[in-house]
Amino acid sequence: MTMFITLGILIISIAIALIELPKLKKGGAKLAGLFLFLLVLGAVLNIAISLNVSMISPLDPIIYIFQPISDFLMENLLNKK
Template sequence: MLAVLGVLAAGVAIVWLELPKLRKLGTREKAAFYAFLAFSLGLGLAKSLRLPVPNPLDWIAYAYKPFSDFLFGLLK
């Protein structure tokens, strides 16, 4: 529970520090900032609650597996 509060406090601190700069930016930049912040806070909350978070390297290995098998088949 304390870890969840820590992640949320970090998110509030980031918004508090970036708010003066965000006021000068356009709507698209603000939307991108808040989207990335929400995504990162979601991942941080999932990790703090010890939920399984997918590893991007597994996705890359899955995507390149057929090509890798093809190349290793040629080299045998």
């Protein structure tokens, strides 16, 4: 079943590229390259989701960075009397 989902994602991605690339080539090679990069990235992530691959949330690194700052501020602001 997952093979059909993967194949469907690839077919849809190729169809989108074939429809949109001729229009984007008029805008320049950088625009077409960025479009292809984002399309491939989206297709890979969708395939990974369909295969139930465990991925980290984009919020995990943000929480890791800002949690100590939050703890420090909460401790210093709430304990002041």
